[in-house]
Amino acid sequence: MGKIGYVGVIFLGVLAFLGSVQGQLKFGFYDQTCPNAEKIVQDYVKKHIPNAPSLAAALLRMHFHDCFVRGCDASVLLNSSSTNTAEKDSPPNLTLRGFGFIETVKSLIEAQCPGVVSCADILSLVARDSVVTIGGPFWRVPTGRRDGTVSNSTEALLNLPSPFFNFSTLQASFASKGLNVSDLVLLSGGHTIGIAHCNPSFATRLYNFTGRGDMDPSLDSEYAEVLKRKCKVPTDNTTIFEMDPGSFRTFDLSYYRLLLKRRGLFKSDAALTSDSAGRSIINELLNAPVSKFFDEFAMSMEKMGRIEVKTGAYGEIRRQCAVVS
Ligand code: HEM
Numbered sequence: 001m002g003k004i005g006y007v008g009v010i011f012l013g014v015l016a017f018l019g020s021v022q023g024q025l026k027f028g029f030y031d032q033t034c035p036n037a038e039k040i041v042q043d044y045v046k047k048h049i050p051n052a053p054s055l056a057a058a059l060l061r062m063h064f065h066d067c068f069v070r071g072c073d074a075s076v077l078l079n080s081s082s083t084n085t086a087e088k089d090s091p092p093n094l095t096l097r098g099f100g101f102i103e104t105v106k107s108l109i110e111a112q113c114p115g116v117v118s119c120a121d122i123l124s125l126v127a128r129d130s131v132v133t134i135g136g137p138f139w140r141v142p143t144g145r146r147d148g149t150v151s152n153s154t155e156a157l158l159n160l161p162s163p164f165f166n167f168s169t170l171q172a173s174f175a176s177k178g179l180n181v182s183d184l185v186l187l188s189g190g191h192t193i194g195i196a197h198c199n200p201s202f203a204t205r206l207y208n209f210t211g212r213g214d215m216d217p218s219l220d221s222e223y224a225e226v227l228k229r230k231c232k233v234p235t236d237n238t239t240i241f242e243m244d245p246g247s248f249r250t251f252d253l254s255y256y257r258l259l260l261k262r263r264g265l266f267k268s269d270a271a272l273t274s275d276s277a278g279r280s281i282i283n284e285l286l287n288a289p290v291s292k293f294f295d296e297f298a299m300s301m302e303k304m305g306r307i308e309v310k311t312g313a314y315g316e317i318r319r320q321c322a323v324v325s
Pocket residue numbers: 054056057058060061064094095096161162163164165170184187188190191193194195196197198200201266268
């Protein structure tokens with residue numbers, strides 16, 4: 001048996017087994033099995049996002065919601081069934097849009113390589129290519145994610161940070177996903193694009209912050225008046241407002257500039273300036289060319305895209321993204 005002995009052989013065997021079951025993400029995972037996969041995604045996104053630029057924000061947010069609940073496994077894409085309420089039908093789903101977009105890309109890829117490319121990878125690639133198409137940062141997307149078979153609305157509620165979180169609850173939420181305070185500040189920068197609904201995302205900041213008919217004192221009072229003219233009643237759940245007004249379609253630093261002017265839209269945005277580490281990260285970003293934000297956002301996105309991924313023999317490759325195969 002030589003020097004390593006039986007125990008050693010068993011140990012190596014277990015390692016090899018774990019390696020094959022666990023696998024790992026890598027760049028160009030589909031190079032041999034579906035060489036056009038990434039190009040199909042990119043071509044479709046480049047062709048259609050310019051006609052519907054607001055979808056880029058929705059798709060970026062969908063990727064975030066996917067990764068924070070059971071890892072980036074496309075659980076966010078599953079439909080509810082008669083016996084299960086899926087993440088999609090959880091309260092934080094507000095304005096999640098673009099499911100049809102993902103499903104179309106999936107069908108284009110299925111036509112070339114049936115049963116090979118996961119919905120989780122497609123969502124990760126679509127989110128990246130959409131942001132690039134509107135002039136935002138490029139980040140690397142290693143592939144090899146497999147699709148989950150469980151989607152549970154309660155878990156979405158438990159795992160997604162709320163717009164009413166403060167700095168410490170945000171920090172804890174991100175830490176539970178392996179992300180630190182820099183990642184929190186950088187990824188919140190995703191709010192440089194997109195929109196939000198008055199209720200339930202921020203109207204209580206204007207009308208009933210602590211339940212005494214008061215306003216959030218951390219919100220600039222002039223800005224609060226502007227917002228109140230938009231959201232006339234606290235229950236208004238149809239009016240939308242840009243999170244980074246003036247440049248809500250442009251990936252830039254103005255979201256962070258607004259934060260320092262106490263004009264962040266959510267309590268969770270404002271909270272980033274309530275902590276000295278948060279403030280210093282924001283100041284560093286604002287004192288550097290926008291390319292620093294892009295580079296660091298890219299690193300945090302790559303990190304987010306690796307949260308609790310299923311690889312190797314775990315999970316499955318769905319045929320349709322809305323149903324378990
Ligand atoms: C830090 C914790 C976060 C909280 C509490 C949060 C919360 C929210 C809320 C409440 C909305 C508005 C929903 C609505 O009213 O329609 C929203 C929108 C959005 N979020 Fe976040 N978010 C967070 C982090 C992120 C991250 C990490 C990303 C991506 C990197 C992201 C990207 C977006 C985008 C792009 C939108 C706009 C969606 C659209 O225009 O349809 N958010 N977020």
